[in-house]
Amino acid sequence: MQPVTFDAASRTWLLRTPATSYVLRLDAGDVPVHLHWGPVLTLEQAAALPSGTRQSSSFDGTGALDELVTEAGARFHTPSLQIVFPGGVRGVDWRFKAHESDGGHLVLRFGDAHEPLELELHYRVHDDSDVIERWTRLVCRVPVTLLRCDSAAWSVPMRDGYRLSHVTGDWSAEHGLHRTELAAGETTLTSRRGLTSHAANPWVMLDAGDATERHGEVWSGALAWSGSWRITVTRDAAGRAGWTGGFGHEGLSWRLEPGEEWVTPVFAGLYSAHGHGGASRTWHDYVSRHVLPEPGELRPVVYNAWEAVGFDVGEANQKELAALAAQVGAELFVMDDAWFGGRTSDRAGLGDWWPNPDRFPGGLAPLIDEVHRHGMRFGLWVEPEMVNPDSDLYRAHPDWVLHQPGRPRTELRHQLVLDLSRPEVAYWAQEWLNRLVSEHEIDFLKWDCNRAFTEVADDRAWIGHVRAVYAILDRLRADHPHLRVEACAGGGGRTDLGILARTDQVWTSDNTDAFDRIAIQHGFSQLYPARVMAAWVTDSPNPLTRRRTPLAFRFHVAMAGALGIGGDLLRWSPEELDQAAALVAVHKDIRPVVQLGVQHRLPYGMQYAHEDRVVVLAWRGPVRHGTPEPRLRLEGLDPLGRYTDEDSGVLHHGAVLMSAGLPLDLPADDYASALVRLRREA
Numbered sequence: 001m002q003p004v005t006f007d008a009a010s011r012t013w014l015l016r017t018p019a020t021s022y023v024l025r026l027d028a029g030d031v032p033v034h035l036h037w038g039p040v041l042t043l044e045q046a047a048a049l050p051s052g053t054r055q056s057s058s059f060d061g062t063g064a065l066d067e068l069v070t071e072a073g074a075r076f077h078t079p080s081l082q083i084v085f086p087g088g089v090r091g092v093d094w095r096f097k098a099h100e101s102d103g104g105h106l107v108l109r110f111g112d113a114h115e116p117l118e119l120e121l122h123y124r125v126h127d128d129s130d131v132i133e134r135w136t137r138l139v140c141r142v143p144v145t146l147l148r149c150d151s152a153a154w155s156v157p158m159r160d161g162y163r164l165s166h167v168t169g170d171w172s173a174e175h176g177l178h179r180t181e182l183a184a185g186e187t188t189l190t191s192r193r194g195l196t197s198h199a200a201n202p203w204v205m206l207d208a209g210d211a212t213e214r215h216g217e218v219w220s221g222a223l224a225w226s227g228s229w230r231i232t233v234t235r236d237a238a239g240r241a242g243w244t245g246g247f248g249h250e251g252l253s254w255r256l257e258p259g260e261e262w263v264t265p266v267f268a269g270l271y272s273a274h275g276h277g278g279a280s281r282t283w284h285d286y287v288s289r290h291v292l293p294e295p296g297e298l299r300p301v302v303y304n305a306w307e308a309v310g311f312d313v314g315e316a317n318q319k320e321l322a323a324l325a326a327q328v329g330a331e332l333f334v335m336d337d338a339w340f341g342g343r344t345s346d347r348a349g350l351g352d353w354w355p356n357p358d359r360f361p362g363g364l365a366p367l368i369d370e371v372h373r374h375g376m377r378f379g380l381w382v383e384p385e386m387v388n389p390d391s392d393l394y395r396a397h398p399d400w401v402l403h404q405p406g407r408p409r410t411e412l413r414h415q416l417v418l419d420l421s422r423p424e425v426a427y428w429a430q431e432w433l434n435r436l437v438s439e440h441e442i443d444f445l446k447w448d449c450n451r452a453f454t455e456v457a458d459d460r461a462w463i464g465h466v467r468a469v470y471a472i473l474d475r476l477r478a479d480h481p482h483l484r485v486e487a488c489a490g491g492g493g494r495t496d497l498g499i500l501a502r503t504d505q506v507w508t509s510d511n512t513d514a515f516d517r518i519a520i521q522h523g524f525s526q527l528y529p530a531r532v533m534a535a536w537v538t539d540s541p542n543p544l545t546r547r548r549t550p551l552a553f554r555f556h557v558a559m560a561g562a563l564g565i566g567g568d569l570l571r572w573s574p575e576e577l578d579q580a581a582a583l584v585a586v587h588k589d590i591r592p593v594v595q596l597g598v599q600h601r602l603p604y605g606m607q608y609a610h611e612d613r614v615v616v617l618a619w620r621g622p623v624r625h626g627t628p629e630p631r632l633r634l635e636g637l638d639p640l641g642r643y644t645d646e647d648s649g650v651l652h653h654g655a656v657l658m659s660a661g662l663p664l665d666l667p668a669d670d671y672a673s674a675l676v677r678l679r680r681e682a
Ligand code: DGJ
Pocket: 306, 336, 337, 381, 448, 450, 488, 489, 490, 491, 507, 509, 510
């Protein structure tokens, strides 16, 4: 299979992935227009595709679906590129220059008929994934202002109707899945917070309203960016639909100096013919193969005492908890907030990154040594982008924060944002992080970020700050190859393909209530794989929701990701500690199946398959009497295969598990759960 082919006569490019094709063409005016995104086509078939839809009247646009919508001529769809040249001229009068392809990477180079602009559209396909990566690069020899510069515009084929899937949420309620008819007009999904945000996540899925979890065509896209972003989904009167998206929110502008290069983040897209479940599985596989730094590693069982002790951190309580964490089988002990500077509450100390001398009189070494003696790795919480005004750092450098001269500096959680787009601030962060990791035996950092951005004086900082975070993380990992990192922003406020390219997992949510987590994890799983979804078992009643749930239920929900324990183990009974140790052992047994396997969402649970093993986690909240229990019909098994329940020894047939389902007979109790391990007979 050739990943990129070109038909010179029709000026048509065909991109091939294992199961899909993507076709674009230059029209008579050199504009790159979209023709096809769906099942596989040959180049001959691609060249025969009709060009665009008809212009219906003098009030309509060109009817074409541009690969990057600019403001030139009769183009009235949401612009992807809004560029203002000297004198106020806008839009691109495309002039095709050249195309190059290197393996699966296709670059189309354009100029403008009137201005010294270089504009490149980049496409990259892989031979092991149906995900297509796209981004844009531009350089101009005269000064220009960018009002919007999206990574890509994606168009889907005409259908009678469209349904939009996306997530919305809030702190402690991330990844709430919405599946609604796509409104006529424009629907904007966005973050204006400088972070990916809890309120929305930069991915989108469209289907014709007929896709199910198992069947049907789904077109989706995900932006690899961890700051403000915007995706505008359009459905016009003619029935066309698609989206354009990129970094930055509306209202920002960036002035580029002559010769300055502007490169957007990747906006990846996927066509799947196998329903929402199929789309999710392909995204999971893509994240593993092409995004994560260490995809093949199993995630260690974490213990983190944040919920247990909050800001009351000290050497003694951390050591006591470390002993119990080791007893239940934790592999990585993470000390959270409040180990440094004058940080005894959220009011002070952020920015002063040395061990608090009252709490750790001998420094961190005695605790780290103790953790290592227990056979666990050691991790530490940091929040490098933030500062409390009550800190030595702020007193020394009050100008280092995002602020607008003469305006109040909005404090959120009593903290301000350090402007990492400034080289001296980024240098400071890089330097102390490097020193911290070099001078201590630190294996893991939890990189937190606990507020949205305000009072950004220079629009470039919205982009520059995120690039600096990426550069610091990349450098830190290169200098300390053993280091693993968890991304966190008050829970799941920074979950995206951009941060996942330089971290190993994300803290999914500050809400650790196992029942609430089912919905959060369901939304999370639409795009992101189990191995990056950090999930803790915490206390009952849950500190946030006060809900009481059984320990097994809490474990079974958290085992669906990268298991951690966050409860106050000092208050757990000996029986609970024993039960926890047994469940951690089970988790370690099924971990390769969950974290490296293929995931299928079931009506009230998850199925994972890896090599000859299948694991089913099933959980159920409170149910009204008489509610029929949905069958757990398994998926993707060998119909002729025989599967033995590893715990009971019962033999199942693949065809029966997929048609009649797996009999579970959960007890009638609220918050019942089950874990089933099946092994396929040779
Ligand atoms: C927010 C995180 O999500 C929590 O897990 C914890 O690390 C706190 N910050 C610490 O301040």
